[in-house]
Amino acid sequence: MSIWSWSGFFDYLVNPFILGGVFTTIWLTCVSLIAGLILGFVIALMRRSKFAPVRGVAWFYVWLFRGTPLLVQLIVIYTALPQLGIRFSVIEAALLGLALNEAAYLAEIIRAGIEAVPEGQSRAARALGMTERQIMRYIVMPQAFKVIIPPLGNSVNGLLKTTSVTSVISMEELLRRTQVLIQEKFMVLELFAVAAIYYLVLTTLWDFVQRRIERRFGQSTAQVAVPHKR
Numbered sequence: 001m002s003i004w005s006w007s008g009f010f011d012y013l014v015n016p017f018i019l020g021g022v023f024t025t026i027w028l029t030c031v032s033l034i035a036g037l038i039l040g041f042v043i044a045l046m047r048r049s050k051f052a053p054v055r056g057v058a059w060f061y062v063w064l065f066r067g068t069p070l071l072v073q074l075i076v077i078y079t080a081l082p083q084l085g086i087r088f089s090v091i092e093a094a095l096l097g098l099a100l101n102e103a104a105y106l107a108e109i110i111r112a113g114i115e116a117v118p119e120g121q122s123r124a125a126r127a128l129g130m131t132e133r134q135i136m137r138y139i140v141m142p143q144a145f146k147v148i149i150p151p152l153g154n155s156v157n158g159l160l161k162t163t164s165v166t167s168v169i170s171m172e173e174l175l176r177r178t179q180v181l182i183q184e185k186f187m188v189l190e191l192f193a194v195a196a197i198y199y200l201v202l203t204t205l206w207d208f209v210q211r212r213i214e215r216r217f218g219q220s221t222a223q224v225a226v227p228h229k230r
Contacts (some may be wrong), residue, residue: 021177040106065104112146153210
């Protein structure tokens with residue numbers, strides 16, 4: 001009995017069923033990241049609120065979602081919430097679980113970036129008559145991006161691989177489709193090798209994009225100017 005089949009390996013390397021799983025992994029990562037960024041930014045601002053109850057809610061959210069495994073969160077969303085009458089489809093549960101979990105980590109990254117900007121710059125901007133929104137848009141965030149982008153890029157890299165956890169609720173991303181084919185074809189090594197290669201390709205491509213983004217924002221943030229209030 002052959003342990004490894006090169007023909008099977010190369011066939012599944014370009015298999016449409018596997019490629020569909022790759023595409024699902026990509027859009028699942030993109031949508032979860034965007035939702036996580038939006039929610040994470042809100043949570044980060046709440047963590048810096050002057051009101052203790054608001055800070056407490058944000059702290060509890062971060063503590064809860066960073067302190068429990070994503071696997072448990074997905075199972076609760078997909079299998080436990082329906083017992084309370086709250087039902088989600090597989091896609092909805094996967095996106096919700098990934099976004100909520102990612103937001104907890106992104107909130108701390110964003111908060112750290114904002115707090116890295118010297119408070120004296122914000123006070124100077126207020127003295128010039130700028131509003132809080134203008135200060136955040138023109139003073140704080142352009143400089144905070146330099147701090148945020150490297151760990152944010154690492155989070156995206158991790159999210160690409162973390163999407164594989166959604167296979168436990170039957171989300172048909174790359175790993176799930178690989179498992180389905182293994183059950184049908186019994187080519188365990190070949191199919192897992194194909195999945196590993198695609199994950200490597202995706203994370204390597206993102207590393208390239210991340211370096212370009214870091215160079216771009218490193219140049220743009222070096223030329224930040226305080227705008228005049230209209």
